[in-house]
Amino acid sequence: MSPFMKHHLFWPLCVLAALLLFNLCYSPDFFSITIHDGHLYGSLIDILNFGAPLILVAIGMTLVVATKGIDLSVGSIVAISGAIACLRISSGADQNSMGLILGSVLLAVLLSLVLGAWNGLLVSGAGIQPIIATLILMVAGRGIAQLITGGQIITVTSSNYAYIGSGSLAALPFSIFVVALVLMIALLLTRRTALGLFIESVGCNPAASSMSGIRAHWVILSVYVFCGVCAGIAGLLLSSNVSSADGNNAGLWYELDAILAVVIGGTSLNGGRFYLTGTVIGALIIQTLTTTIYMIGVPPEITLVVKAFVVLAVCLIQSDAFRAAIAARWKSRHYPAEKEMGRHVS
Amino acid sequence: MSLNRKYIPIVVTILLFIVMFTAGSFRYTGFFSLQVLMNLLIDNAFLLITAVGMSFVILSGGIDLSVGSVIALSTMVSAGLVQQQGWPPAVVIPLVLLMGAVFGTLMGAMIHYFAIQPFIVTLAGMFLARGLCYVISIDTITIDHSFYTAMAQTRIPLPGGSFLSISAVIALLAVAAAIFTAHYTRFGRNVYALGGNEQSSLLMGLPVARTKVLVYTLSGFCSALAGVVFTFYMLSGYGLHAVGFELDTIAAVVIGGTLLTGGVGYVLGTFFGVLIQGVIQTIISFEGTLSSWWTKIVIGLLLFIFILLQRVLSSRRLTVKE
Numbered sequence: 001m002s003p004f005m006k007h008h009l010f011w012p013l014c015v016l017a018a019l020l021l022f023n024l025c026y027s028p029d030f031f032s033i034t035i036h037d038g039h040l041y042g043s044l045i046d047i048l049n050f051g052a053p054l055i056l057v058a059i060g061m062t063l064v065v066a067t068k069g070i071d072l073s074v075g076s077i078v079a080i081s082g083a084i085a086c087l088r089i090s091s092g093a094d095q096n097s098m099g100l101i102l103g104s105v106l107l108a109v110l111l112s113l114v115l116g117a118w119n120g121l122l123v124s125g126a127g128i129q130p131i132i133a134t135l136i137l138m139v140a141g142r143g144i145a146q147l148i149t150g151g152q153i154i155t156v157t158s159s160n161y162a163y164i165g166s167g168s169l170a171a172l173p174f175s176i177f178v179v180a181l182v183l184m185i186a187l188l189l190t191r192r193t194a195l196g197l198f199i200e201s202v203g204c205n206p207a208a209s210s211m212s213g214i215r216a217h218w219v220i221l222s223v224y225v226f227c228g229v230c231a232g233i234a235g236l237l238l239s240s241n242v243s244s245a246d247g248n249n250a251g252l253w254y255e256l257d258a259i260l261a262v263v264i265g266g267t268s269l270n271g272g273r274f275y276l277t278g279t280v281i282g283a284l285i286i287q288t289l290t291t292t293i294y295m296i297g298v299p300p301e302i303t304l305v306v307k308a309f310v311v312l313a314v315c316l317i318q319s320d321a322f323r324a325a326i327a328a329r330w331k332s333r334h335y336p337a338e339k340e341m342g343r344h345v346s
Numbered sequence: 347m348s349l350n351r352k353y354i355p356i357v358v359t360i361l362l363f364i365v366m367f368t369a370g371s372f373r374y375t376g377f378f379s380l381q382v383l384m385n386l387l388i389d390n391a392f393l394l395i396t397a398v399g400m401s402f403v404i405l406s407g408g409i410d411l412s413v414g415s416v417i418a419l420s421t422m423v424s425a426g427l428v429q430q431q432g433w434p435p436a437v438v439i440p441l442v443l444l445m446g447a448v449f450g451t452l453m454g455a456m457i458h459y460f461a462i463q464p465f466i467v468t469l470a471g472m473f474l475a476r477g478l479c480y481v482i483s484i485d486t487i488t489i490d491h492s493f494y495t496a497m498a499q500t501r502i503p504l505p506g507g508s509f510l511s512i513s514a515v516i517a518l519l520a521v522a523a524a525i526f527t528a529h530y531t532r533f534g535r536n537v538y539a540l541g542g543n544e545q546s547s548l549l550m551g552l553p554v555a556r557t558k559v560l561v562y563t564l565s566g567f568c569s570a571l572a573g574v575v576f577t578f579y580m581l582s583g584y585g586l587h588a589v590g591f592e593l594d595t596i597a598a599v600v601i602g603g604t605l606l607t608g609g610v611g612y613v614l615g616t617f618f619g620v621l622i623q624g625v626i627q628t629i630i631s632f633e634g635t636l637s638s639w640w641t642k643i644v645i646g647l648l649l650f651i652f653i654l655l656q657r658v659l660s661s662r663r664l665t666v667k668e
Contacts, residue, residue: 136649269466299484
């Protein structure tokens, strides 16, 4: 294999390109972008705009997965943050006042920070397995979101708040800039400082990194906080896009899509390596896939079946055992014992 | 009297159930009756059956997220075949059970032979099963076949004027069979060994591959059985049945004292874990003014307490060893 093919972005980009190519063949004006009233319109812009919350959540999830963790509570945090912001705005006298909106946004972000810190404390402080620790907030968080909204859908009539999720800046959706900003911050922090190395080393072996002077507890705590904040911002984007908050359905299954995006992007769930750009491409693949399915007129209900096969295909391609099994078909010699051991030891 | 440390979580679970039930009995009139207790079994029969399958998966150190979707798929296939194709239930029910088992086997094989994480594989299984429901139909299919209505309405009278449904009896049988399998058969011991340490069990010469695949087969079968029971309960098939059910199941197993890292826990604990969830719901419905989301918050809180308890117990065990 050429070094080009071995690059971690090779397979995700191939999948994305194949999806886009398919769309181009199916409807030739897929790539066309038109300008209306100074805003850009087109399928590609839609994919970026609707994919923005997922990309945000997935960026946070990437860092958590890099420490060999997982955060199941992001969907609930998305719901809670949207709910608290909408509740505060809808109870205000003037829903368009800038102070109120900034205050609500800040409150929502702070709350998601606290929720992220709760997850982080359970994982790093109490030493609970990540999947379980975040399961607590996943179950209870959905209830908290419903408690905030009172089981209803809170609608707000604030054009300033709606700007966050559906407004546009310099002809592009505002949400894209939010995502770009968060991605830049994450990239700078992890690739220009030693933090990224710390995260990877904690993901490989927390005990060894502690011994070598890395404060593993703090690293783990901070990635969960970051993930919580990302999910909180995603919740703001999502709720402001539809100008309402729904405690039941907002962010439902987001954790699964986000984990999927991370895995498609080439980050292993075993920790120790992460690719933020891969994750972004993974999230875009998921969003493009959804758009494609809608566009070609497959009933939306079957989306899940297609998604299932994509997940399986991606996982199989990434599985060493599967590739080895395929490769073994062309080899004449077999070492059954070695194969059996390797499967468990690796 | 010194209690063996390994029994503490399960004793706590049982005590918690008794305390909650007693508290409910003192607070609400009509709560303390055999029928309320029996209703716990009747209303949670499908949860009980699913949780039994899930216990084995978690004991083996894995996880199965597909259970809720497999239940939905089972209701959908049953409804579709019985109602729209006119197949007899005697053919449909075994077919559905077989389907669940095969579904589980395929997932198990993929987890073991391709070394993909159970979380991801069963997640894909969850999408697949849920999607297949919609391929059959996107609407609810109501079942009015005489066999299904008979199963739904038959009451088995018990002494004291209370009664059980057939579903509850199936669930109790499933629990009994599971306890026997877990503690008195070779397969059960293999599951515990596998959950304790996969590499060691391999070196001991235990059939790791077979056990692992069988565990998921069992879980798939249990989910399908739960789906059949669910059809008796709801008398319909629908793609949105049992959404988010996998979390209830996992929560029941954890509240039952099973360690999610595998290797530690009892099926009996799961039984009481399910009952505790049932009691919470009963108390909330007796209270009347509380909203349904309090169930989720209380279950989240209980999960937290139990996980912390397990954590404290297992860390103490480690220090004793050192």
